[in-house]
Amino acid sequence: ARTWPDADRPRRAAVSSFGISGTNAHTVLEQAPQEPEQDQEQGPAEERRALPAVPLVLSGRGSDAVRDQAARLLAHWEAAPELALLDVAHAAATGRAALDNRAVVVAADRETALTGLAAAVRDGAPGHTSGRVAFLFSGQGSQRTGMGRELYETFPVYAEAFDAACAHLDTRLDRPVREVVFGEDAELLNRTEYTQAALFAVEVA
Template identity: 55%
Template sequence: NIGHAQAAAGVGGVIKMVQAMRHGILPKSLYADEPTPVVDWTDGAVELLAEAREWPAVDRPRRAGVSSFGISGTNAHVIIEQAPDEPTRTETTRDQDRPAVPWIVSARGEEALRDQARRLHAHVTRNPDLAPGDIAYSLATARAVLENSAAVVAADREALLAGLATLAEDGSAPSVVRATADQPGRTAFLFTGQGSQRLGMGRELHAASPQFARALDEVCARLDTELSHPLKDVLFAQPGSEEAALLDQTVFTQAALFAVEVALFRWFESHGVTPDYLLGHSVGEVVAAHVAGVLDLADAAALVAARGRLMQSAVAGGAMLAVQAGEEEVRGLLAG
């Protein structure tokens, strides 16, 4: 129901016409059972719609004019044209291709949160054909985030249902993460160090994400001024090629990790995911310092390249040892 239209004169007619185009139906003219005798209805092709009828599809878009006369003489006229058909949506990532999905549940109060978990559990149990990824998308994008929230994270439907059951019983499990108004959740990013590199890392995301591609290209361009070979050629090299072998040289290993990790951070950032805490190991420390704003890209790239060259120039054949012991115990073992 729309009251005095005023500045919104015609909005009801616009909504009606959009729906008419969408459904391919010309709606019946309301309150016009007796056409006015002032108009000669036999002259021309204009007629009232005494009944709803099909609006046939032809070789051009459907079009309609909407006129409205509102309060105090407000009037509006607009011509509406049918929008192009949307392309058929294709699912690019199947649920079985995802390592895990989050089901986010939110409510006002702990009891309401548990109730939401029970209701969602029952709904999914009754509808076994629902895809976990689709449920995750709807929960994350179409629900309000209230004072009490929890995320159930798992790789398959059975594990997600088990997490919901745990949440409904106020239990705890590694797959269930909670947040409240007085204890909100915190996000931390940990950037890895040397040893995690692999040939082709970032290639698929570079092709699929403009944000990731821009960030990676920018970092690689800056590092290329410090390196003897274009970094992206090394990253995306074919196995067995000369460029592929360079990835195992420390100077290129650390540069490649720095570039990919910075680009991943920018990709998450473009989707609104920003961390409360940043941590890094080895070259990952430089990534953390850069994305935190401590080092600009030019300084960070120069540091990464210099660090890689120095470490690569060290005497070959060394080793690394990790000792799980306290300082005093280690000092005693090192004595003499």
């Protein structure tokens, strides 16, 4: 171990590894570029979208590993109450590998998240079962006016997928699907041609 002072150029280090089996590796590591600090010339930081709830994703190799991850996250967050729910959820979803056993805590605020993590510590994750993924779409009868509107207004990815589905369906219908789904005319939505199209668009999104 040694100090690695800043210089007028990116810092670099060479690593050579010689394996007993004859496998050799030679790597040069370079310091990552520094991200520019936010200033007034760059404009304001991107505004955070208010979300009604976010998922805290936990995963591990076995239920005990999931419990352990939940316990460590719970202890860390209790020791650092200033951490924002959205930041913790983002780090949990993008900063770790997605392993076989999983648990998800859905929370609207920090207190709900801590309660859910405590439950995950107690309960762990269900046993992993291998198999293929299937998607089940609900059929006619589950439609309602305004369905998916809050998702559309809150999640840009959902809105994009919904609009893409509607663009294809609208070529076959007399009224735009989005107009029917987000409208107040339940009788129109209950007509089979609109019901089926609306459920398909919502469930795909």
